[in-house]
Amino acid sequence: MIPTLATHTPDKLQQAYQYLIQCSYEQAVCLYEQIIQAEPENKSCYCYLGLALLLQGKVAEAQTTWLIAMMEDDETQAADWTQELxxxxIGxxxxxxxxxxxxxxxxxxxxIKEFSPTNISNLLHLVQLIIQQEKYISDELIELEIITLLQSEPPVEVExxxxxxxxxxVLDVAPLHPSSLSLAEVCLRYIHEQYQADNFINILVPIAINTAYSLKQADIGASYLKLGLKIDGxxxxxxxxxxxxxxxxxxxQTGIETAKLVYSLSEELPDIVFASSLILKGLVSSGGSNWQAACVAWEQHESLLKALVSERSLSITPLQVSRIFNINYFTPYFQDNPREYRILRNQxxxxxxxxxxxxxxxxxxKYQADRSQQKIANKKLKIGYLSHCLRSHSVGWLTRWLIKYHDRERFDINAYLISCExxxxxxxxxxxxxxxxVYKSENLKQVTEQIYQDEIDILVDLDSITLDLTCGIIALKPAPIQVTWLGWDASGIPAIDYFIADPYVLPESADEYYREKIWRLPQTYIAVDGFEVGVPTLRRxxxxxxxxxxxxxxxxxxxxxHPDTARLQxxxxxxxxxxxxxxxxxxDEEYIKSFFYELATEVGVEIERLxxxxGAPSEAAHRANLxxxxxxxDTYPYNGATTTLETLWMGIPLVTRVGEQFAARNSYTMMINAGITEGIAWTDAEYVEWGVRLGNDENLRQQIARKLKASRRTSPLWNGKQFAREMEKAYEQMWQKYIGTST
Structure with missing residues (x-):
């Protein structure tokens, strides 16, 4: 707002204002004082004179200038002048x-706050400015009484x-502070239009997800979502x-009931199937006495999956697609039938x-266009690792040895990290x-384009179907060669070229039902140099x-x-x-106790022996407590993986039941590669026999423990550097195959 004055030369007013915006405050002050001396009734110039003094850091002088301007005014005139100021x-x-x-x-x-302390718009802008300067400490909403003002009756007028x-x-910088949740809650009373409700929910959802998962404050994340449900239950x-x-x-139980509500509200088949998977997840994850209900839900879920496959729809939205990618995640936990499972997974x-x-x-x-410029026989290969798990997570613990020992003379390695903060x-x-x-993003198009622009030769998917965003990136095929390794079983996505395994975890018969080419490393598909072991927190x-x-x-x-395996135990x-x-x-502690107590009573075992x-305070303490x-x-039909490696590293005998699917052969390959056959069972009867034998034969247990300790010096399972060389050799052979030269 530039001052105008009919009785004074406009050029001087314009010049004074120019000094002000050019930060020539002394010159602005001098010129405004001249104008006021000539025309003291020009109250607007007092506004700008005080502003120039304020920006010089002369706060008291600025306030005095404004006070002088209103001293001779009556109440109405003073209010008008305050409004003008x-x-x-604000301008x-x-x-x-x-x-x-x-x-x-x-x-x-x-x-402005000093003479208009309840101007809610000004206070909100003030908070915004504090955040933009990275000075926000979360107390400002209380100190400025913003929440109190927003709670007042009648409601204040605010845009x-x-x-x-x-x-x-506020939620971006301080989602965990109680005042942030209070602000979100009080916003509810200012929502009057649908667009406002939609805007509010769109703000809450990503904050709630980040709070619950990345910041590991699930209760606060749930509180934000509950506010959205108050608008639209x-x-x-x-x-x-x-x-x-x-x-x-x-x-x-609360989650299961909520998932059932979602199911009842879903109309399109992709949404119905996803809601079904949510119900199934709750029933399976809670364990114990919910297992029978989970079996019924799983059979119904499989029928829905087959109906979805039979439709072969090409009008599924991207959001629905993201949920379908991992919609049959739990099947391997129910049965060991990889032929049937892999066909459905692939479809x-x-x-x-x-x-x-x-x-x-x-x-x-664009990604499928000619990439002949990359097809160079003996170049330094660019390897990209795509994951949300390169942190304190099983994948993070196991991948580190490959990354540590990568030959940087032969390979450039990039990381594309998703939802990983x-x-x-x-x-x-x-x-x-x-x-x-290292490139971090949660945007599918951005990550995919970055991989393409980086001219990655081989993209290694470490997540498989454990993260929908990873699946979407892989499906667009931004790299000429794409490989799945470690994170789970193969995803079945057509854009994946290879699934890295070994001769034990996937037999040759698996080639018949995997879409991906199974690339078997000569000994083991995973190796580590060991694990950090802390101080035990439990004693007998x-x-x-x-x-x-x-x-x-x-x-x-x-x-x-699985109840059948728990019964064997x-x-x-x-x-x-x-x-x-x-x-x-x-x-769920209640369910799992009920589950095992019921089985123990059925078999004739005193529940006092359970x-x-x-949970342990850290991974290192967990290993020490072993x-x-x-x-x-071990469990079956889904074995342990990281837990098996930790057990073997600690020199503890293990009993595992070997099956046909990848998930039922993890412990088998690890034991073979550690030089141990004692405890490997091919039938339920053998599982019980080995469990009883190892329990009754202390000498055998000690013999196995000695062999496992000795294996640390000789086993391929504990040789991260050798494993890195095998992986690198596989990468180079994949590349030679891609460019059409002999391996």
């Missing part, structure tokens, strides 16, 4: 914000645009997300890729220092277990506890006198 200051603050002079804009807004913008900014998207958070919190993945190809047809066409994670921080380039006497007792242990998540316990069973894992362990066990009993 406010408009002048200049807005101009300063536009040119990113946030500090000066804040100084001006602070002065939704500034209120929602501040809400977004049947919003399927909100219900989808809050169901997942309930499961993270261990509130399985679902193909449907997803075909639908994405329509949505992203421009990108797909853990708080205080030394392993993640280590990864950030190991790659030539803490658990009231005699020192001479035989202690069995099983530490797996709830959905790996109870039979082992029954046959070994003075034996106890330690049970640890992520599941112990349920809490030393309390004499024998570890």
């Amino acid at each position: 406010t408009e002048v200051l 200049e603050s807005v101009r300063r914000e536009a040119i990113e002079e946030y500090s000066n804009a804040e100084i001006i807004r602070q002065q 939704w645009e500034i209120l929602s913008a501040v809400l977004q900014a 049947e919003n399927r998207e909100l219900l989808f997300y809050i169901t997942g958070i309930y499961y993270v919190l261990g509130k399985y 679902l993945a193909e449907i997803c890729q075909n639908n994405l190809a329509i949505t992203y047809q421009t990108e797909v066409a 853990p708080t205080f994670d030394p392993l993640h921080d280590w990864y950030l220092t190991q790659f030539d380039h 006497d803490d658990l009231n277990i005699p020192t001479d007792a035989v202690v069995y242990f099983s530490g797996q998540r709830g959905f790996k506890r 109870m039979n082992i316990l029954k046959e070994v006198p003075n034996s106890y069973f330690l049970i640890k894992g992520d599941a 112990r349920f362990l809490p 030393g309390i066990a004499d024998v570890v009993l």
Whole structure:
């Protein structure tokens, strides 16, 4: 707002204002004082004179100047002048914000607050400026009484645009602070139009997800989603997300009931199938007595999957596609039937890729175009690793040895990290220092384009179907060669060329039903140099277990506890006198106890011989606590993987039941590669026999422990450098095959 005065030369007013915006404050002050001396009734110039003094840092002089201007005014005139001053200051603050002079804009807004402390719009802008300068400490909403003002009756007048913008900014920088949740809650009373409700929900959802998963504060994440549900209690998207958070919190029954509501609200088949998978996830994850209901839900779910496959729709939305990618995640936990499972898995993945190809047809066409410029026989290969797990996670613990030993003379290695911003994670921080380039994003198009622009030769998918965004990136095929390794079984996505395995984890017969070419490394598909082991936090006497007792242990998540295998474990316990069973894992404590108590009673085992362990304070402590066990009993049809490696590293005998599918052969390949055959069972009867034999034969247990300790020096399982060379050799052979030269 430029001052205008009919009785004074406009040129001087214009010049004074130019001095002001050019930050020539002394000259501006001098000129405004001249104008006021000539025409003291010109109150507008007092506004600008005070503003120039304020921006010089002369706060008291500025306030005195404004006070002088209103001294001779009556109440009405003073109010009018205050309004004019406010408009002048707001106008200049807005101009300063536009040119990113946030500090000066804040100084001006602070002065507005002094004579207009309840101007909610000004206070909200003030918070915005503090956040933009990275000075926000989360107390400002309380100190400025913003929440109190917004709670007042009747409601204050406030523009939704500034209120929602501040809400977004506050939640971005301080989602965990109680005042942030209070601000979100009070915003509800200012929502009057549908677009405002949609805007509010769109702000809350990503914040809730980040809070629940990345910041590991699931309860706060759920609180944000509940605010959205107050607006629309049947919003399927909100219900989808809050169901997942309930499961993270261990509130399985609440999550299951919410998932059932989602199911009842779903109309399109892709949404119905996804809702079905949410119900199934809750039933399986809670473990225990829900297993029978889970079996019924799984059979119904399989029927829905087959109906979805038979439709072969090409009108599935990208959001629906992202959910279909991992919609049959739980099948391997129910049965060991890879031929049937892989066919369905491959069909679902193909449907997803075909639908994405329509949505992203421009990108797909570009990525499929001639890449002859990359086809150089003996070049330094560019390897890209794509994952959300390069942190304190099983994939993070196991991948690090390959990354550590990569030959940087022959390979450039990039990391493409998705949804990976853990708080205080030394392993993640280590990864950030190991790659030539690290790219972080949660945007499918951005990550895919970056991989393409980086001219990655071989893209290694470490997630498989454990993350929908990874699946979407892989399906667009931004790299000429794409490989799945480690994170799970193969995804079945047509854009994947190879699945890395070994001769033990996948027999030759598996070639018949895998879409991907199985690339078998000569010995093992995984190797590590070892694990960090901390100080034990549990002793036998803490658990009231005699020192001479035989202690069995099983530490797996709830959905790996198939009742048939758990029953076999109870039979082992029954046959070994003075034996106890330690049970640890992520599941509903009430359900898992009920589950094992029922099985123990059925088999004839005293429930007093069962112990349920809490989580350890760290991975290193968990490994140290394994030393309390004499024998570890593996799960089937889904074995342990990282847990098996940890068990073998700690020198503890393991009993595993070998099956046909990848998930049922992990422990088998690891034991073979550690030089151990004792404990490998091919039938249920052998599983019980080995469990009983190892429990009763202390000498055999000691013999196995010695062999496992010795294997640290000779086994390919514990040789990360050798494994890195084998992986690199595989990469080079894949490349030679791609460019059409002999291997």
